[in-house]
Every structure is written in C-alpha cells, then in structure tokens.
Amino acid sequence: MTRAQPMPVWAHEMWRYRVLYLFVLPFAALVVLFGLWPIVQSIILSFASSSTAFRLSPDYVGLENFQTIFADRRFIASLRVTLLYTAISVVLNVAFALGYAVLLNSGYLKRGNTFFRLAVFLPVITPDVAGFIVWKWMYNQNFGAVNAVLGSLGLPMFGGIADTDTVLTALVAAELWKHVGFYTIIFLTNMQLLDPALDEAAKIDGATAWRRFWHVTLPQLRPAITINAVFALIQFLKTFTVVIVMTKGGPNFSTNFISYYAFQKFDQAAYGEAMAMATTLFVLVLFLTYFLYWVLERTDWR
Amino acid sequence: MNVARIPKILAYVGAILLSAVFIYPYYWMFIGSFRSTEQILTAPLRLLPEAFNLSAYGEIVSVGGASLLRLTINSFWITTASTAIAVTVTALGAYALTRRPKLLGFGLIRYGFLLTIMYPFMLLVIPVFIVMFHLGLLGTYTGIILFLSLGPIQFFLFEQFFRSFPRELIDAALIDGASELGVLFRVVLPVARPVVGTVTLITFLLNWSQWFPVLVISRTPDTYTLPAALLTMNSELGTNFQGIMALATLTTLPVVVVFILTQRRVMHGIAAGAIKG
Numbered sequence: 271m272t273r274a275q276p277m278p279v280w281a282h283e284m285w286r287y288r289v290l291y292l293f294v295l296p297f298a299a300l301v302v303l304f305g306l307w308p309i310v311q312s313i314i315l316s317f318a319s320s321s322t323a324f325r326l327s328p329d330y331v332g333l334e335n336f337q338t339i340f341a342d343r344r345f346i347a348s349l350r351v352t353l354l355y356t357a358i359s360v361v362l363n364v365a366f367a368l369g370y371a372v373l374l375n376s377g378y379l380k381r382g383n384t385f386f387r388l389a390v391f392l393p394v395i396t397p398d399v400a401g402f403i404v405w406k407w408m409y410n411q412n413f414g415a416v417n418a419v420l421g422s423l424g425l426p427m428f429g430g431i432a433d434t435d436t437v438l439t440a441l442v443a444a445e446l447w448k449h450v451g452f453y454t455i456i457f458l459t460n461m462q463l464l465d466p467a468l469d470e471a472a473k474i475d476g477a478t479a480w481r482r483f484w485h486v487t488l489p490q491l492r493p494a495i496t497i498n499a500v501f502a503l504i505q506f507l508k509t510f511t512v513v514i515v516m517t518k519g520g521p522n523f524s525t526n527f528i529s530y531y532a533f534q535k536f537d538q539a540a541y542g543e544a545m546a547m548a549t550t551l552f553v554l555v556l557f558l559t560y561f562l563y564w565v566l567e568r569t570d571w572r
Numbered sequence: 573m574n575v576a577r578i579p580k581i582l583a584y585v586g587a588i589l590l591s592a593v594f595i596y597p598y599y600w601m602f603i604g605s606f607r608s609t610e611q612i613l614t615a616p617l618r619l620l621p622e623a624f625n626l627s628a629y630g631e632i633v634s635v636g637g638a639s640l641l642r643l644t645i646n647s648f649w650i651t652t653a654s655t656a657i658a659v660t661v662t663a664l665g666a667y668a669l670t671r672r673p674k675l676l677g678f679g680l681i682r683y684g685f686l687l688t689i690m691y692p693f694m695l696l697v698i699p700v701f702i703v704m705f706h707l708g709l710l711g712t713y714t715g716i717i718l719f720l721s722l723g724p725i726q727f728f729l730f731e732q733f734f735r736s737f738p739r740e741l742i743d744a745a746l747i748d749g750a751s752e753l754g755v756l757f758r759v760v761l762p763v764a765r766p767v768v769g770t771v772t773l774i775t776f777l778l779n780w781s782q783w784f785p786v787l788v789i790s791r792t793p794d795t796y797t798l799p800a801a802l803l804t805m806n807s808e809l810g811t812n813f814q815g816i817m818a819l820a821t822l823t824t825l826p827v828v829v830v831f832i833l834t835q836r837r838v839m840h841g842i843a844a845g846a847i848k849g
Binding site for chain 2 (some may be wrong): 280283305326388413414422503514536551
C-alpha cells in the first residue's frame with residue numbers, strides 16, 4: 271500500500287482553516303487594490319517621467335523628480351509653512367482639548383453636559399467642505415460674521431483669509447473648530463478610566479487643585495496625550511480640504527501646504543513631481559510620527 | 573452671594589460661550605440660505621431672516637451640470653452601498669484575522685492594511701486615479717464605492733470586539749460539530765449586533781462627507797455627491813452666497829440629524845476605535 275507524503279504542518283493548517291481565508295479574501299483584495307498598489311505606484315512614479323506615467327512600464331528618470339522639487343523654492347517654502355502650521359495646530363488643539371475636557375469633567379457642569387459634548391463634537395462629523403465654506407464666508411470682509419462681531423465689540427477688524435498676515439490664524443481657528451471635538455472626546459473617554467482614589471489621597475494630603483491636576487491627573491492622561499498628539503500631527507501635516515475650499519494656497523502662496531501643492535502638480539499633469547512630493551510627505555509623516563511618539567514616551571511627566 | 577458657587581457659574585459661562593461658538597456657524601449657514609446678499613450686507617448678524625425666502629433652494633435644482641435630485645440620490649446610494657460593503661468586508665476580514673492571527677499570510681495582510689492607513693489619505697487618492705484607470709473603473713460608481721469601503725476606525729472597532737470575544741464559545745461550538753460558517757452565523761454574529769450597528773453608523777457619517785475621491789474618480793458631474801458638488805460650486809460660482817449656503821445646508825442636514833439621534837453611540841465608538849488604533 272502506498273502512502274501519500276504527509277502534508278507539511280502549514281499546508282495542513284491552511285487547508286483546515288480554508289473558510290477563514292475565504293472570509294479574509296475580499297478585505298485583502300481591497301487592501302491590495304486600493305492601498306498597497308497605489309502606494310507602490312506613487313513611489314514608483316516618483317522616479318518616473320510624468321509623460322509616461324500612465325503606461326504600465328513608465329520611463330524611469332532616477333532622482334530627477336526629487337531634484338526638481340528640492341530645487342523649487344516654492345516647494346521649500348511649502349515645506350516650511352506646512353511644518354509651522356502643523357506645530358501650531360497640534361499644540362493648540364491638544365491643549366484646548368485637554369483644558370475643555372478637564373472643564374467638562376470637573377463636576378461643575380453636571381446639567382447640560384451632554385449638550386456641551388454634542389456641540390463640540392458636531393463639527394467632527396459635519397462634511398468638511400460645508401464647514402469650511404461657511405467659515406470662508408464668515409471671514410468675508412464685507413459681510414462676514416467674524417468682523418461684524420468684532421466691530422460690534424469695538425475691536426479692530428480681522429484680515430481673515432485675504433491678508434497674508436492673518437490667513438494662517440484664520441485657518442488654524444477654522445480647523446480647530448472642525449477637529450478639536452475629536453481630541454476632546456478622546457480625553458474625556460480616558461478620564462473615565464482615572465483612579466479617583468489617587469486624587470482623594472492627594473486631597474487628604476492637602477495638595478491644591480492645581481498641584482493635584484499637575485502631579486496626579488496629568489501623568490495618568492499620558493497615553494491619551496500621546497495618542498492625541500500623534501493623531502493631530504498626522505491630521506495637520508496633510509492639511510488639504512481647508513486650503514482648497516478657503517484659500518487655494520493663497521494669498522501669495524502663504525498657505526500653499528505640501529498636499530495642496532502636490533495636488534496642483536497632479537492637476538497640471540506633472541505626475542512625477544506630484545508623486546515625489548507625496549512620497550516626501552509620506553516619509554515626513556512616518557519620521558515625525560515616530561519621533562513624536564518617542565519623545566512623548568520618554569518624557570518624565572512627574 | 574455664596575462664594576462657593578462662583579467656580580460653577582464661571583464654568584457654565586465658559587462652556588455656554590464655547591458651545592455657542594461651535595454651533596453658530598450652522599445657524600449662520602441656515603439663516604443665510606434664506607437671505608439675499610444685500611440683506612446680509614446691511615445686517616450680517618441678524619438672528620432671524622427678513623422673510624423665509626426660498627429662492628436659493630430653487631436656484632440649486634441644478635448645480636454645475638447635475639440635478640440636485642441626482643446629486644442627492646448619488647450621495648445616498650454611494651454612502652449606503654460603501655457602508656454596506658465596508659461593514660461586511662471589514663467584519664469578515666477582522667474576524668478571520670483575529671481568529672487565527674498566525675495563519676500563513678494573515679500577518680502580512682494586517683501590516684499591509686496598517687501601512688495603507690498610515691499613508692496620507694489625500695495623497696493616496698492621486699495614485700488611486702491611476703489604479704482606477706488601469707482597472708477601467710474611472711468614472712464609475714463601482715470605483716467610488718469600492719474605494720470608500722476601506723477605513724481604519726471600522727477595522728479597529730471590529731478587531732477590538734473579536735479579540736475580546738470569548739474563545740471558549742467558539743471552541744465549544746466547533747467541538748459540537750458546527751462548521752466555521754455555523755460558528756460565524758450562530759455564535760458570533762448574534763453577539764456582534766451592537767458593534768455592527770455602531771460601525772455602520774460611523775461609516776455612514778464618515779462616507780457621507782467624502783468628496784475628494786468622488787471628484788478624482790468621477791469623469792462627469794453625473795457621479796458627484798452633494799459635498800463634491802458643493803466644492804465645485806464654491807470654485808465656479810464663488811459669489812452666489814445664498815445658493816452656496818442652501819447647498820451647504822442640504823449637505824450638512826442628514827449627518828447632523830443622524831448624529832443628534834445617535835450621538836452617544838457615535839462618540840463612544842469613534843473614541844474606542846481611535847484609542848485602540
């Protein structure tokens with residue numbers, strides 16, 4: 271009697287769980303088609319000539335696209351303003367969210383708490399295009415609500431999105447409105463996990479409210495601060511919608527963030543340069559995310 | 573006055589003022605859709621419109637070459653279809669990946685997915701244009717719907733749920749002779765109903781707002797959704813304030829209503845999905 275060669279263990283396992291492979295197949299297909307393939311495509315095309323981008327085997331030009339974009343002073347300026355905008359936005363959003371979450375969790379606001387949470391979170395689920403279009407008109411010099419309010423309070427006019435000196439402030443404010451609810455809710459969720467006994471003990475020891483917050487509450491919120499800072503970093507590095515809706519990179523290229531500039535290049539059929547910018551931003555996101563994570567994990571909070 | 577009450581009063585003043593700032597843009601948008609440009613120029617902050625002038629809603633029955641009806645149907649169709657596919661595909665995928673994470677290739681699929689969601693979404697859309705071109709899906713609903721069927725929060729919520737699912741229940745059913753399909757439909761799914769509900773809601777809200785993939789994959793305005801049309805209206809007819817506010821109101825209204833009805837579940841779900849991710 272001849273016996274078949276016994277199947278190797280892994281093949282046996284695969285056969286035994288073949289139904290699980292069937293379950294994962296559509297998911298894997300979506301990941302490959304609309305995740306890995308485009309990412310590989312964008313990395314490949316950043317080394318290819320724009321005019322051949324749509325061929326299955328484009329002409330490769332080595333680092334030429336990268337040389338072009340790094341010799342482009344507008345791209346360097348774009349890089350700089352993207353980093354500046356991201357730094358300001360990350361700090362403001364995380365700080366605002368932390369402060370507001372502490373206020374909402376303080377016990378002073380028992381009645382109406384649901385309403386306050388709803389109000390801050392509503393912009394998060396609002397279509398970003400709609401939200402930013404409304405802000406664009408609210409900043410309007412002639413009939414925007416912002417200057418009307420400032421005027422009625424006797425305050426000086428705000429230049430809004432028309433003035434290079436104020437446009438970054440205007441975008442930071444509009445994006446804070448849109449995103450801060452997300453970070454606030456993450457802090458609030460984390461605060462429900464705090465150990466009230468620690469706070470009680472510190473109270474009995476006579477610690478002031480400020481010292482208790484700084485030395486007891488804040489260290490416990492460390493994971494939430496890290497998560498929020500990392501999410502905010504990724505969010506603001508790729509800022510796009512607010513620019514295409516409100517400023518189109520202007521005035522005078524003052525809000526020409528990298529993802530918008532890459533999109534402009536794509537729109538002008540400079541696919542190679544667009545992909546080189548996209549790849550640069552991707553590397554920047556990976557590097558800065560890792561760096562920020564490392565810094566926040568190492569910091570001594572006590 | 574009782575001094576102990578001062579912090580409470582200050583807290584309420586702060587929270588009410590901030591909430592007013594967060595909600596005011598919605599109010600301004602809604603009232604603005606009934607007011608003419610001249611009326612707004614004379615009184616930008618008027619709380620009630622002079623008259624409920626519906627002319628703007630009449631003007632936008634057609635936006636940039638597509639009818640408002642078509643855009644609305646597109647929005648509902650694309651959002652609903654992509655939500656249904658996303659929930660089914662992600663649930664099955666996350667279930668299989670957490671059941672036997674060590675099966676050959678499973679680790680690779682998970683890492684491939686994680687890499688995808690790390691890639692800046694806006695920049696992924698551009699090469700997706702080229703992928704859609706190769707697949708022959710440019711300008712089709714299928715292309716838009718399939719692309720919108722992959723998302724991070726959905727995966728993390730399911731993964732978290734299946735990881736905490738008691739193993740013994742599955743093993744017991746298998747010992748009793750149930751098939752893998754039987755386990756999925758009779759043991760896991762009945763318990764998974766709440767998480768499926770939460771993920772469906774969140775995906776609907778997130779996909780309703782999508783506009784960039786819609787614009788990039790579309791070839792004509794016939795496959796635009798409301799937010800995509802709103803963006804083209806913003807670029808092309810930049811001065812029709814009243815019409816833009818009317819379209820913005822229509823774009824925002826469905827998600828605001830859904831969110832207010834389900835806010836607790838949505839906020840919990842999004843926070844949970846984000847924290848575990």
